[in-house]
Amino acid sequence: MAETVLAARLTGPDRVLRVEETKQGSPATEEVVIDMMYASINPLDTYVLAGQVASDAPVPRTLGVEGVGRRGDDLFVVHGHGVGLSRDGTWSQKAVVPSGSLVRVPEGVDPAQAACAAVCGRTAIRVVYELAGVTPEDRVLVLGATGGVGTAATSLALSSGATVWGQTGDPNKAEAVAEIGAETVIARSPEELIRAVMGLGVTVVLDPLGGSYTAAATQLLAPYGTLVIYGASSSAQTELDVRSFYRRNIRALGYGGVMEGHDEVRSGIGDALRALVEGNMRIPVRDRVSLSALPAVLEPERRRSAIGKTIVDVSLT
Ligand SMILES: NC(=O)c1ccc[n+]([C@@H]2O[C@H](COP(=O)([O-])OP(=O)(O)OC[C@H]3O[C@@H](n4cnc5c(N)ncnc54)[C@H](OP(=O)(O)O)[C@@H]3O)[C@@H](O)[C@H]2O)c1
The missing domain is CATH 3.90.180.10 (Medium-chain alcohol dehydrogenases, catalytic domain)
Structure with a gap:
């Protein structure tokens, strides 16, 4: 029945x-x-x-x-x-x-x-380990650091030994970024982000926000830096000065989990679960x-x- x-x-x-x-x-x-x-x-x-x-x-x-x-x-x-x-x-x-x-x-x-683990965890694994290939020498800016993927990615980048800044637009959430162990950047707009982060020599930006935040990220990255875009929570549209990419040898990569085949999804979930067991991701x-x-x-x-x-x-x- x-x-x-x-x-x-x-x-x-x-x-x-x-x-x-x-x-x-x-x-x-x-x-x-x-x-x-x-x-x-x-x-x-x-x-x-x-x-x-x-x-x-x-x-x-x-x-x-x-x-x-x-x-x-x-x-x-x-x-x-x-x-x-x-x-x-x-x-x-x-x-x-x-x-x-x-x-x-x-x-x-x-x-x-x-x-x-399957969505936030797998996305964090892909963007931190596979696309950005974060190392202890990296200086990583995590946009949307208080979100599901943002918190997971921040913890992974920190466990890779990198220096990590986590951005939030909400001062009430700043403590949550600090709790994970990253430096907090409170920036309510792309303009505030540029003022707060310019000159820090960021080598990787993880970007779920899109819009003018993506344009700001291209200005903030050090030469040979990596921008990983995986969302557009702020906006899908922006105006970019494309010279940022070739004048400073910056690369931009995109990640979309829905494009992955069944085997890739399963192995990504396995990697995320392993990172949780080993304490490299929270x-x-x-x-x-x-x-x-x-x-x-x-x-x-x-x-x-x-x-x-x-x-x-x-x-x-
Ligand atoms: N490509 C993929 O495979 C994939 C996988 C998972 C997620 N995503 C995408 O990644 C993004 C984040 O996912 P999530 O699960 O981490 O979501 P979430 O937990 O809802 O993320 C919230 C975070 O995004 C920020 N945020 C939300 N709306 C914003 C806006 N209009 N302007 C500026 N900041 C904003 C929040 O900032 P405050 O701290 O300032 O509130 C917070 O840090 C989403 O766009 C999602 O669709 C993509």
Whole structure:
């Protein structure tokens, strides 16, 4: 008999998120049922909700692109294979997911942080280790350092031995950057950022903000510096003086996790989990909310005031 579970579902045609009881389908071949424990909240979920991503996928459906859950005695990260995009996701007490979307969580990882390993953790690994190749000689500026990826990337860059500055536009969040161990840069605008950082000899900028922050980053980088762009939280558009790149031999690289194939995604999650086990990365989880709180938590103002990660704890009522 079909079981009823509580889930946060995108319902149509007005694309509203409703937390409601839903009938749990039976798993098909190569699918499994996972008892969800924690599910992460990512900007990607808000893009899906707004119809900017996966707008053609069927509705109603459960959202949430990652999380951790139990199957038998084992704990698994759930991510990929369309979970939360083209098919039901993780914002649910139970999830029916493709077996290929599971990666076993090793001993010694905090399950709450594991719930954020697939998106924030993997992105931090890619931008810090693989694209920027941060070394102890680097002087790294992390923009959006109080965010999910920002906090993870800051901790990774610090554990690589680099000197790290973390930017926030909110003085109330400055302490959170210092807690991770980076120097805090409070800059509410690209102009303030240039004033605060110019002359520090930054060799790497990690940029999830885009817009004029990207233009500022090209001015701040030392010769032969690296700019890694992986988001556009501020704006997708800017005006750049392209001479910055060739006159000072600056390189700009982009990262987009949604382009990765299944094997790449799995190995990236594995790398993120390993970095958590080894203590090289931390993903501060500041807030745990119930499924029922999701619509309120996703309000833009509440999202912007968050520090580090907010996750759904499905055991909370
Ligand atoms: N390319 C990929 O594969 C990939 C993967 C994951 C995330 N992303 C993107 O990376 C970005 C960060 O993701 P996240 O999970 O870390 O998000 P998050 O936790 O919501 O990040 C919040 C951070 O972004 C800053 N921020 C937000 N809106 C801003 C604005 N309008 N102007 C200036 N700063 C702003 C906040 O600054 P304050 O401290 O000043 O409040 C805070 O530091 C998002 O755009 C996301 O879509 C991309």
